[in-house]
Amino acid sequence: MKYLVHLIPPIDVSSRIVDLRAELGLIESNAPHVTLYALRAKEENEDVIVRVLESIRFEAFTARLKAFDKFDEDSLVVRLNKEQGLVDLHYLAIENLKYFIDWSVMKKYEGADEKRQDVARVYGSGYVAQFYNPHMTIGHGKCETPKTSELDGVCFDVDSFALSKKKEGLWGVVKAFSAR
Secondary structure, eight states: OEEEEEEOOOHHHHHHHHHHHHHHTOBOOSOSOEEEEEEEBOGGGHHHHHHHHHTOOOOOEEEEEEEEEEETTTEEEEEEOOOHHHHHHHHHHHHHHGGGBOTTTSOOOOOSOHHHHHHHHHHSOSSSGGGOOOEEEEEESSOOOOSSOTTTTOEEEEOEEEEEEEETTEEEEEEEEEOO
16 A cells, blocks of 8 residues: 655645646646655554554644756656754654565665665665655646746645555545644
């Protein structure tokens, strides 16, 4: 089962992302979010995963959007500043959930970078830990990267995160977890 630990931005930020998708003619089926960790785990472990995430203690923090960027050829994203609270929460997620990775279905990281391969052997992804680049996907499709970002500098408070899973092609929130 595919699981996603993520931040859900407030409705005003989400609405701006959705409007921007439409404006630029981009496609994206997922609701706006900031990934903390994506993994494949056995569904039978879901209750334990939830209990582990419930045990995470973190203080609320402010996230700040930065400039637009492109991933691959057709993914437009808006970067997030690597605020200490965000990085700390990312590390709490990956360190606590790495034990639940279902290695039989995890895609192997194929990159040439040996350090990323080492990270992928521990966390199931070469895009976590020191290689974590927080972002929100605007959408997919052919477009030029806008020169300026109307989202640059937009801030929002983070006082919770969520666990979602993909079932029958759709993502659904399993549970949200609050700062304490």
